Amino acid sequence: MPSPLFRRSIWAITGLIILIAATVAAVPFIASTQIVKDRIAFEMSAWSGFRVSIEGTPDIEIWPVFRATLTDVTLTDWDDEKGSPVIEAERVEIELSALSALSGNVDFSDAHFIRPTLRLKRLADGGVEMPHSTGGRLSRAIERARATVASNPAEPDLSALPDDEFGAVEFIDGRVVAVSDEDEDELLSDLTGKASLPALNKAGKLTATGVWHGEQVAIELSSPRPLMLFAGGEAPIVASLKSAPVEASFDGTIDMGPDAHVDGQAKIVSPSFRRMLEWSKPGILPGSPVGSISLASKITGDLSRLKIENAQVTLDGNPGMGILDLSLDGPVPALSGTLAFDTLDLMTFASSFAPMTPANGPTTAEIDTSFSDRINLDLRLSATKATAGSIALAEVAATAQVKGGLAAFDISDAEAFGGNVQASIRFDRKPAGTQAEMRLLASDIDGGAFGTAAGMSHIVPIGRGTVSVILQGPGLNWNTLLENANGSVAATFGVGAIAGLDMAAFLKRTADRGFFSLDEVSGGTLPVDGVELKATISNGVAKIDKAEARTPTSRIWLTGIVPYVGRGLALSGAIEAKEITASSSTTTTPVAPAVRPTAFFVGGSWSAPFISPLVAPVISSPTGD
Template structure:
């Protein structure tokens, strides 16, 4: 019993001695030097712990420091400042005079990452650690109410993340590290998780497995693979990104995406390799709206430009209509006067089938180009309207509504072409060629077509004019008063050749040099038609060549001028007396606009 009492007294004495000695063991200068040394080793920056140091015994053994700064003065140029640093120490290490950090907590830290006018960053990781001098782990680091600021004087770009909270758990060198961070960037909350198998290799040189995810309302992103740190940072792993709304994603990252308003959902996945200067996404699976394709893409990213090159092959793809092309290619608040600035693209597209409004195409081969603030969709070839289609479409990229296009159609079914304009009383049947050079600039999307300008032509051989019976006219040329509109627009006429030429000014088509040849009859036509209202204001002349009169070798010619009014669905034929000469169409015809 006596021995037990003596042992208890000794233990109590030791505890009391340790407790009384703690203020001396917890030397603020000693611990301060240890913390500054370790943080300097990890950050590659000078570390200064200023302000008052307070010893804490509850709920853990540690010290609290105020006015923390990593990096040189002044404070605005420091890599990190914090209002308070809470340090938890390992009790056993304190007793042996070599205090070891168990955890750190930064209160309202402000990280400032800057690139000066010479391109030099203000941060530098310690890459000089030798195998016999490993970087020690950081233990558990937690952050509350943090801010990250980024500025680049070369590109004049500034970014800021606020409301940062999270943890970095790296027990010691040689063990894995886990990072869990949440914050707000450009008005959207996000969560990020990173797990590194060999974090020391990421801070110095070497290779480490890495799992990373980013989750926010505009985007879901993940990477699972390896990162190699040498003179460059190299990636080799599986990458996936999904944006439920391409427009919202483009606005969030403040980077342009061509026709983002038309794409809706955007998703990319594949094998990511390469460096930060040039990343390659092999075995790419791409979802653009409802279309799913495969291919290979490369990305070159710097402060001022994102360059995307590659190929994508789709089974089926939906392309924008001319009216939809009038929308801007992205949000108007993306940096720069042109919303395609900061982006370069050369992506080759192919599809077994494609649609653009009512136009159906097969075996599409096209390219999407974006360069110097301009976007261009180039259709090298496609099968459409039972013929071939090729051309270019260029949406405006200056936040205005509009487009320009140059479309060539060869060997097409003219009846299908007429059907694209809509149902009408008059149509064409047969094969032919067409070309349309169109452009539009409008204040709002609903009037893009009414502001249409350009020119077009349609030609064909040995076809049928459906809905017009020219024979009903030719039989009554001698007595035009007996020609009824109902007889003219009831039936059809086979023609030998047909040529239609027109130009468009502010949504109104003006016909010139339009000619139809039917056996011994030639029809010429001029006038105008409102493309939206589809009304007709046309006039022309019918010439019929007849056999020469008895005793004459000169064939006789019968001529009759006429008007066509009404609408495309309900036209009205009005014969005129032969002594009324053809003039211009009703009202003055403006000069044809340039489509160059």
């Protein structure tokens, strides 16, 4: 027979089970009668400071989590007479405390917003404004924290921060829209994430994913003292953004006071600079062919100026170092500084700041300089080795400038073709339209190397010399520029040779009095004492002022025009013999010329010139000796 103690234990356990069962059975009844939607709406409003409306009756679940599901929930500003919702959600799931429910109270820590919409106000300048309330526990907590910061900005008393328990807010399949008087436009879609803050004075974290400008984006924010940031104080923060076009991160401290300040390490990486610009739509830079780009540096400064120190920059796999300064207090952002690279593609770099000819693109494409109204740029650049298309350069010093309608890229000094090169390209918007200017000065260079790089296959001087090119014209598009350019071309070479000219074969073909292609007499090399060229360019047509090659026995000259349109040639020229004398100890005797005087006409095109002998007698050019 069971002992009295055993029987009492059985009755105690049975009573406990009955009590638990009764409690579970009572919760839905109590919840359905006391935890009504008005109480839940009141509690949500007490936290947010907004008017909360719930259309349907809460649906209460007991297992596995005590949860109230609300439908058609809206939060509006108390002062908004129109009652336009700031936040609305198709459904909100709130996890409740069963013990609090038994006493008729609402106590919840986690809220799940299903398909919410957050509405931001579109400002006149195109920006947006976050909604804010003038009441609510969150607002009052921020005000208390703000007072704590104001009492001692340098070392605020963190123990004085409010310690109200908060919890977590999860949002699923949400979106963010910007609202104006005319309409609303969607900024973010498919927004899913979670904001966790166990207590207002504890560490907080936000994770979210969404779609912005058609690309999936993931962001993470965490701080040990997020309330200090909301109150305008200073706190550490770790932030990251990940997407296909770009990834960025920041690890440091932010001061959200009147003189907002940042200090930390930042990094940005993009596999395609062009794609990043097209995606972010800043309207700042032209469509650039730059490939991958990365920047890692220490960033310090405030909202008006950021100093980017020890910047490690990589463009298309070419690493560089430098210091940059970003000013934000003017009408447009201004970026200045210096960058030094070991190797660099100059055309790719220049295309980031000036509307260069697109690779394999149409020369009829319009040259757009409107980006120069939205940024000021002043960069100084150096590179130990560089390329500009097929041209190899060394010890390069260059500058890139963009400001108020001007876009310019200048190579102030570089080693190339065995000599020194200076070059510049500028686009300057004038009332009459964009004007373009291109300059090249190549000094003490190897003519053969220069000709090969320039794609010159005919009559290339081999020797040391100087080349100068100046072109100016309307910059509507590249064809317009070249078809209407004005300027000059000059070249001077010393002792050397002219590649691609067999003088004996040339004289023989002219003696036959039949026209022939220059390719037919290009199998030799002509030694020369010097070569000189001067041409004036007017409206896209080059007028040869002087073109002369001097050999030990003759002088070869050309005159005429070379238009850009049609790539045609209309030149006349001649080969004149020099008078050679033989000297002895007592007399000087003329010697018969080694070259027969010959006149000829050069026609055809740049790529396929032909020669036609002239019957008329040879007349020395005005520049002849």
